[in-house]
Amino acid sequence: MKKILSMALIFITASTLTAGSSYVFALSNSTTASSTKGSESTASVSNENDFEKRKAKILKHISDRLTKIQEIQSCVQAATDLDALKACRPHRDKEHGGKKDVAK
Numbered sequence: 001m002k003k004i005l006s007m008a009l010i011f012i013t014a015s016t017l018t019a020g021s022s023y024v025f026a027l028s029n030s031t032t033a034s035s036t037k038g039s040e041s042t043a044s045v046s047n048e049n050d051f052e053k054r055k056a057k058i059l060k061h062i063s064d065r066l067t068k069i070q071e072i073q074s075c076v077q078a079a080t081d082l083d084a085l086k087a088c089r090p091h092r093d094k095e096h097g098g099k100k101d102v103a104k
Helices: 002-078 082-088
Strands: none
Touching: 002 082
16 A cells, blocks of 8 residues: 555656646746847857957967968078078977988
8 A cells, every 4th residue: 555655646746747847848948939039149249259259369370370480481591501400390300200301
């Protein structure tokens, strides 16, 4: 008898929770649908901010690369022998497995 009562109580509780959550979910969807228009303008402002941040980050990265290239260019122009030329790009041997020589 105790098992039947406990099973009935579990069934009633589960049914009540399911019905209640469905009602809350339906209310949530209708509220979200009506407020979508207001959030569209907020989303577009957010997208514009994200775009500007990304654009600034890309431009900074390009600027940093240009600075690095100009440093290497200056070093190569000032080089007077092969060792000095190799010193301008020490990472080159690591990238190419040390097999390539700058001047062949």
